[in-house]
Amino acid sequence: xxxxxxxxxxxxxxxxxxxxxxxxxxxxxxxxxxxxxxxxxxxxxxxxxxxxxxxxxxxxxxxxxxxxxxxxxxxxxxxxxxxxxxxxxxxxxxxxxxxxxxxxxxxxxxxxxxxxxxxxxxxxxxxxxxxxxxxxxxxxxxxxxxxxxxxxxxxxxxxxxxxxxxxxxxxxxxxxxxxxxxxxxxxxxxxxxxxxxxxxxxxxxxxxxxxxxxxxxxxxxxxxxxxxxxxxxxxxxxxxxxxxxxxxxxxxxxxxxxxxxxxxxxxxxxxxxxxxxxxxxxxxxxxxxxxxxxxxxxxxxxxxxxxxxxxxxxxxxxxxxxxx
Amino acid sequence: xxxxxxxxxxxxxxxxxxxxxxxxxxxxxxxxxxxxxxxxxxxxxxxxxxxxxxxxxxxxxxxxxxxxxxxxxxxxxxxxxxxxxxxxxxxxxxxxxxxxxxxxxxxxxxxxxxxxxxxxxxxxxxxxxxxxxxxxxxxxxxxxxxxxxxxxxxxxxxxxxxxxxxxxxxxxxxxxxxxxxxxxxxxxxxxxxxxxxxxxxxxxxxxxxxxxxxxxxxxxxxxxxxxxxxxxx
Numbered sequence: 359x360x361x362x363x364x365x366x367x368x369x370x371x372x373x374x375x376x377x378x379x380x381x382x383x384x385x386x387x388x389x390x391x392x393x394x395x396x397x398x399x400x401x402x403x404x405x406x407x408x409x410x411x412x413x414x415x416x417x418x419x420x421x422x423x424x425x426x427x428x429x430x431x432x433x434x435x436x437x438x439x440x441x442x443x444x445x446x447x448x449x450x451x452x453x454x455x456x457x458x459x460x461x462x463x464x465x466x467x468x469x470x471x472x473x474x475x476x477x478x479x480x481x482x483x484x485x486x487x488x489x490x491x492x493x494x495x496x497x498x499x500x501x502x503x504x505x506x507x508x509x510x511x512x513x514x515x516x517x518x519x520x521x522x523x524x525x526x527x528x529x530x531x532x533x534x535x536x537x538x539x540x541x542x543x544x545x546x547x548x549x550x551x552x553x554x555x556x557x558x559x560x561x562x563x564x565x566x567x568x569x570x571x572x573x574x575x576x577x578x579x580x581x582x583x584x585x586x587x588x589x590x591x592x593x594x595x596x597x598x599x600x601x602x603x604x605x606x607x608x609x610x611x612x613x614x615x616x617x618x619x620x621x622x623x624x625x626x627x628x629x630x631x632x633x634x635x636x637x638x639x640x641x642x643x644x645x646x647x648x649x650x651x652x653x654x655x656x657x658x659x660x661x662x663x664x665x666x667x668x669x670x671x672x673x674x675x676x677x678x679x680x681x682x
Numbered sequence: 683x684x685x686x687x688x689x690x691x692x693x694x695x696x697x698x699x700x701x702x703x704x705x706x707x708x709x710x711x712x713x714x715x716x717x718x719x720x721x722x723x724x725x726x727x728x729x730x731x732x733x734x735x736x737x738x739x740x741x742x743x744x745x746x747x748x749x750x751x752x753x754x755x756x757x758x759x760x761x762x763x764x765x766x767x768x769x770x771x772x773x774x775x776x777x778x779x780x781x782x783x784x785x786x787x788x789x790x791x792x793x794x795x796x797x798x799x800x801x802x803x804x805x806x807x808x809x810x811x812x813x814x815x816x817x818x819x820x821x822x823x824x825x826x827x828x829x830x831x832x833x834x835x836x837x838x839x840x841x842x843x844x845x846x847x848x849x850x851x852x853x854x855x856x857x858x859x860x861x862x863x864x865x866x867x868x869x870x871x872x873x874x875x876x877x878x879x880x881x882x883x884x885x886x887x888x889x890x891x892x893x894x895x896x897x898x899x900x901x902x903x904x905x906x907x908x909x910x911x912x913x914x915x
Contacts (some may be wrong), residue, residue: 549784553784556770563754569784
C-alpha cells in the first residue's frame with residue numbers, strides 16, 4: 359500500500375485566502391475582529407472535541423457519539439469539585455485525571471468487550487447507548503437545571519484599535535490550542551505516542567515490534583476523554599453554552615463536522631476544521647440577518663457537505679492508494 | 683539451544699497449516715526453512731512469534747512461548763520481519779527505527795550508530811516517509827528496525843521477495859554479517875534455496891506442513907535426490 363499525499367496546492371491556497379480575508383476584515387472593521395476572535399474561541403472548543411473524535415476514530419475506527427455526553431459529565435464533576443471548595447484550576451486538573459481514568463476504564467470494560475463480541479457497527483450502537491445512558495445519569499445525579507461554573511479568567515477586556523476582546527475568549531483559544539499542541543508533542547516525541555500511531559495504522563505489525571496494541575486503544579479513549587473534558591470546562595463558563603446535561607450535544611455536531619472537514623484521520627485537520635467552522639458560523643450569524651441561531655446547525659452540515667463534495671477525503675485526509 | 687519447537691501444529695480456521703513441526707536453532711546460528719509455496723514456512727515463523735493459533739511446545743531459552751502473544755515474544759528477544767517488508771509506510775524512517783527499539787529502554791543513539799554502519803544511507807533519509815522508499819530500501823529498513831530491537835533471534839520471512847537480484851544479495855550479505863558480528867541467530871524463510879543454503883548452517887525442508895527433510899546445508903545441497911525433488915535446482 360503506498361500513500362499519495364493528496365493535499366494538493368488547493369487546500370493551502372484556500373486556507374491562506376481565508377486567513378488573509380479574516381485579517382483584512384479585522385483590520386478594516388472592529389466588529390469583524392471581535393466576531394472573528396469569539397468565533398475562534400468557539401472554534402477552539404469544537405477543535406478540542408473534534409480532536410477527541412479523531413483520536414478515537416484512529417484507534418477504534420468509530421465515531422464516538424458519546425464524546426459530548428462524557429465531556430458534559432466530566433464538566434459536572436468539575437462543578438461538583440468547585441462547589442466543594444476547590445479553585446477552578448484545582449478542579450480543572452482533578453477533572454482531567456478523572457476523565458483520563460474514566461476513558462481508560464470505559465474502553466477496557468465496555469468498548470473492548472462489545473468489539474470482541476461484535477463488530478464496528480456494534481461499537482457504534484454501544485456509543486449511542488452510552489450517549490443516552492451518560493446524559494441520563496448526568497441529569498439523574500445533578501438535576502436538569504442549569505449550573506453556573508465560574509470563569510477561570512477575570513472579566514478583563516483588551517482594547518485594540520476600537521475592537522474589544524475578552525480575556526475569556528482569548529484564554530479559551532489559548533488553552534484549547536495549547537492542549538492540542540501538547541497532544542501533538544505526545545504523539546511525535548514519546549514512545550507511547552509513537553506506539554499509538556503505529557497501533558492505529560498497522561496493529562499487526564505494531565504487535566510484532568512489541569507495542570501492546572490493546573493498551574494503546576485504552577490510552578486513546580483516555581486521551582480523548584481528557585480532551586473532551588477540556589472542551590467542556592472551557593464551554594461551561596461561556597454564556598452561550600451554560601452547564602446542563604445537554605450542553606455538548608450541539609458542540610458534538612460541530613466537532614463532528616470539523617473532524618469530517620479535516621479528514622477524520624488528521625488531528626491537525628480537525629483543529630483547522632474546528633476553527634474554520636467556529637469563525638464561519640460566528641461571522642454568518644453576525645452579518646447575515648436571516649441566519650438565526652436555529653440555522654447554525656444546518657449551516658455546519660452544508661459546510662461539511664460542500665467540503666466532502668469538493669474533496670471527499672477532507673481537507674487533510676489522505677487518499678489511500680492500494681497497490682495490488 | 684536458543685529456540686526449540688516440538689510437535690507444533692497450527693491452523694487457520696479449518697485449514698491445518700502445520701503438522702507436528704519440530705525444529706531447533708542454536709545460539710548464533712543461521713537456519714533456513716525451505717519449501718514450496720503453501721508448505722508452511724511463513725506459518726512456522728508466525729507460530730513462533732504468536733501471530734497464528736498454534737499448539738505444541740515452543741521454547742526460547744527454555745521459556746515457553748506457547749501461550750504468549752507477539753508483544754511478549756518481541757520483549758523476550760525475537761524480532762520478526764514479516765513477509766512484505768513490515769515497515770510502517772505512513773511513518774518516517776526515523777519513527778520506524780524508534781519503533782524497533784520500542785521494547786527497550788535507554789538511548790537510541792548507540793543503536794542508531796550501529797544500524798548506520800550496516801545502512802549508511804538511513805542517516806540522511808531519517809525524516810522521509812517510509813512508504814516513499816523503494817522496495818529494496820523498505821526491506822533494508824525492516825531489517826534495520828529489527829536490529830534496533832537488539833534481538834537474540836531474528837525471524838526473516840522471504841527477505842528477497844520481489845527484489846532485484848543485486849539488492850537481494852545485499853540483504854543476505856547484511857544478514858550474514860549481522861550474524862557474524864553480533865551473534866544474532868537467524869531463522870530464515872526463503873524460496874531461493876541456493877542463496878539460503880549458502881549462508882545457513884542447517885536447513886529444514888517443509889512439505890505440506892511437515893518437516894520432510896533436514897540436515898546441514900552441505901548435506902542437503904550435495905544430495906542430488908533432495909536437490910531435485912525439494913529444492914528445485
